[in-house]
Amino acid sequence: MKRSIAVAVIAGYLGVLSWGIVSHTLSVGNVSHPGMFYVVWDMFCGWSGYESRQHLVAEGVSGNHYLLTPSPWGEFQPYGPAYRTDYDNYAVHSGKIARNVLLHTKHEPIARVYLIEQSWSKRYNMPDYIWKLQFEEEKKKKSYYNTRVVYNGQCESIQWNDTFTSIAYNRDLMSDPRIAKYRRESQPFYVVAPGFVAPDQLVTPASGVQTPQSNRAVTIPTVPGN
Numbered sequence: 001m002k003r004s005i006a007v008a009v010i011a012g013y014l015g016v017l018s019w020g021i022v023s024h025t026l027s028v029g030n031v032s033h034p035g036m037f038y039v040v041w042d043m044f045c046g047w048s049g050y051e052s053r054q055h056l057v058a059e060g061v062s063g064n065h066y067l068l069t070p071s072p073w074g075e076f077q078p079y080g081p082a083y084r085t086d087y088d089n090y091a092v093h094s095g096k097i098a099r100n101v102l103l104h105t106k107h108e109p110i111a112r113v114y115l116i117e118q119s120w121s122k123r124y125n126m127p128d129y130i131w132k133l134q135f136e137e138e139k140k141k142k143s144y145y146n147t148r149v150v151y152n153g154q155c156e157s158i159q160w161n162d163t164f165t166s167i168a169y170n171r172d173l174m175s176d177p178r179i180a181k182y183r184r185e186s187q188p189f190y191v192v193a194p195g196f197v198a199p200d201q202l203v204t205p206a207s208g209v210q211t212p213q214s215n216r217a218v219t220i221p222t223v224p225g226n
Contacts, residue, residue, distance in 0.1 A: 055116045056098045060108040068101045099155035113151040119144045119164040
């Protein structure tokens with residue numbers, strides 16, 4: 001009896017897993033029910049090919065720069081070599097971290113604080129012996145630096161920029177000749193939401209003030225062939 005139950009559980013698990021792979025591959029029923037989230041094989045969706053680290057750098061009024069991370073009293077490293085700041089992907093807490101370091105250290109008046117994002121290809125994380133088996137080229141790590149956020153002297157954000165991967169993706173998207181051709185050849189069409197009132201059908205009250213439109217027409221470019 002116990003063996004039959006074990007075989008049934010294993011067979012059911014493998015069956016559900018197989019259906020999830022087929023559903024995810026063929027896009028058949030993969031969004032038909034919230035429970036499909038636990039079945040569809042999307043473990044690695046959204047993973048980036050780049051490793052990133054974030055550095056907080058303060059600029060004094062004299063023009064000197066000071067590295068705020070890692071902090072002088074040590075950093076919390078929950079998993080591996082990355083610091084707490086590196087897990088703040090959306091830069092929600094970086095200003096608070098910088099303010100805390102500045103409050104507990106002696107320094108000249110601060111004019112600006114910068115959150116600098118450092119990114120490099122994850123292939124450079126390979127151990128040297130695996131690198132030699134995979135590539136003939138010498139292992140020379142190349143990093144890309146991007147100013148993520150600019151804070152004032154009180155660590156209040158005054159400028160936000162996209163992440164390095166978003167900037168690289170948008171540049172590739174805009175420079176792709178095939179997509180550029182689609183943009184040139186596309187023709188816009190109008191989508192009119194329910195309840196839309198055309199400008200020439202607006203009712204003008206006795207006061208002479210026009211009533212506003214309830215909805216607007218939205219122009220959406222189309223791709224040839226769709």
